[in-house]
Amino acid sequence: MKYTKEQRLDIGHRIYDGEITKYEAARQYGISSSTARDYMRMYRDENQLSPKKGPQLFREKKLIQERTKSEPHNLEAYESMSKDELIQELIKARIAEARLKKGYEVKGDGSVIRYSSKNTK
Incomplete structure (x- = not known):
């Protein structure tokens, strides 16, 4: 048509x-x-719009949301931390974000790795 x-x-x-x-x-x-x-x-x-990643972007957002649900942090918890503890939490968050971008997430002590379906063949 x-x-x-x-x-x-x-x-x-x-x-x-x-x-x-x-x-x-x-x-x-x-x-x-x-x-x-x-x-x-x-x-x-x-309309001069930017490209969308579609389902991959949705999966990554979903993984990030799952992670934040499993480790709830509120403002009071951060306020009670020292500067060194805050830096450690920031480092952990950035590492987790980088891993999610690459398509995997580490659970616990690092012995369990969960891969997203986008990187598996």
Whole structure:
């Protein structure tokens, strides 16, 4: 099917905003998934928006949220720490963030490593 530029931009907008995936758009509009991706890119370029990482970004945010739920820290806990303890907590947080970016998380003493599905083959 042929779509007008406005229709293509509308399809691209729905994909970019996460309303539908490019695969759902392909089924719904009778186009290929690569064409749906092209429509999303056309919308993004037309509106000068930045690229999105999609599901990978969502997974990383979910892992970070799980980590913060398992180790609740509040302001009072930080206020009672010394400068050295605060520096150690900051270092731990940065290490955990770097590991999450690479796709794994270490539990406990480091003997248990949990890999995200994006880096496993």
